[in-house]
Amino acid sequence: MSHLRITALGLAALISSALGVAPAQASNSFAVVDAYKDFLPSYTAGPADGDMDVIAAAAFYDGADKTFSFSTILADKVGLTPGALYVWGIDRGRGTQRFLAGSPSIGAGVFFDSVLVVRPDGTGAFNDFINGTSTPLDPAHIKISGLTVTVEDLPLDLLAPDTAGFKADPALYTWNLWPRLGLGSNNQISDFAPDGANLGFQVTAVPEPQTFAMLLAGLGLVGLRASRTRRA
Incomplete structure (x- = not known):
C-alpha cells in the first residue's frame, strides 16, 4: 500500500508512476493506492468480487466553500455484488x-x-454516532460510473463541526474507506483502505470534475500496475 499526496500539477508524475517510475512520497497523505485482492481473512459473508475491492481512494476538504468530497476506484464495475455498500468512516x-468490539474483532487503527x-443505486446517508442522527444524502452529490464512486461537495454543517469534543479545524478530520456486504456483522467488511490507519483530507479547492477524474484514473493505474507486478 502506498500513501500519496497529489495535486493537479503532480498528476503527470502520478501517471508516470503507473508506467514504472516511483513517485516521491510525502508525510501528509490524502490518498491511498490499495493492494489488489487484499480481502480481509474475516470477510466470509459473500463473494470476493472486484466491486468489493478498493484499488484507490482520495478525499478533499475545500476550506473556501467548506465542503468535503470523497472518491474511490474499485477493481470491478460497481453493482456486480448485490447488497454492496461503500462506507467512509470519519x-x-x-x-x-x-x-474491535465486534465479532470477529477487526479494524485495529x-x-x-x-x-x-x-449504495450502488446512487443513494446514501450520513450517520452521526455522537449526535445520534442519520441524514439522507442528496443523490445529486453522488456520482457512480463504472469502477468509480464519488461523493461531491458535502456541506461542512452536515458533519456537525460545533459538537463538543470535535477538532476545532475540520481540515484535521480523518477518514478510512471500507466496502461491505450489508450491515450488522464484521464478517461483511471486505477491505480497509488504508489498512490499520486513517488518512487526512487534501485541504484545497476540490479539482474541476475533469481534473478529479484524471487524478482518480491515475490512482487506478498505479493500483492496477501494482497488482500486475505482484501477479507476475
Missing part, C-alpha cells in the same frame, strides 16, 4: 476503534465517530 475528534454510507 473521525472528527471523538473516533474510536469500533470494530481504524477510528471513526460517523460514517458516510453510499
Whole structure:
C-alpha cells in the first residue's frame, strides 16, 4: 500500500508512476493506492468480487466553500455484488476503534465517530454516532460510473463541526474507506483502505470534475500496475 499526496500539477508524475517510475512520497497523505485482492481473512459473508475491492481512494476538504468530497476506484464495475455498500468512516475528534468490539474483532487503527454510507443505486446517508442522527444524502452529490464512486461537495454543517469534543479545524478530520456486504456483522467488511490507519483530507479547492477524474484514473493505474507486478 502506498500513501500519496497529489495535486493537479503532480498528476503527470502520478501517471508516470503507473508506467514504472516511483513517485516521491510525502508525510501528509490524502490518498491511498490499495493492494489488489487484499480481502480481509474475516470477510466470509459473500463473494470476493472486484466491486468489493478498493484499488484507490482520495478525499478533499475545500476550506473556501467548506465542503468535503470523497472518491474511490474499485477493481470491478460497481453493482456486480448485490447488497454492496461503500462506507467512509470519519473521525472528527471523538473516533474510536469500533470494530474491535465486534465479532470477529477487526479494524485495529481504524477510528471513526460517523460514517458516510453510499449504495450502488446512487443513494446514501450520513450517520452521526455522537449526535445520534442519520441524514439522507442528496443523490445529486453522488456520482457512480463504472469502477468509480464519488461523493461531491458535502456541506461542512452536515458533519456537525460545533459538537463538543470535535477538532476545532475540520481540515484535521480523518477518514478510512471500507466496502461491505450489508450491515450488522464484521464478517461483511471486505477491505480497509488504508489498512490499520486513517488518512487526512487534501485541504484545497476540490479539482474541476475533469481534473478529479484524471487524478482518480491515475490512482487506478498505479493500483492496477501494482497488482500486475505482484501477479507476475
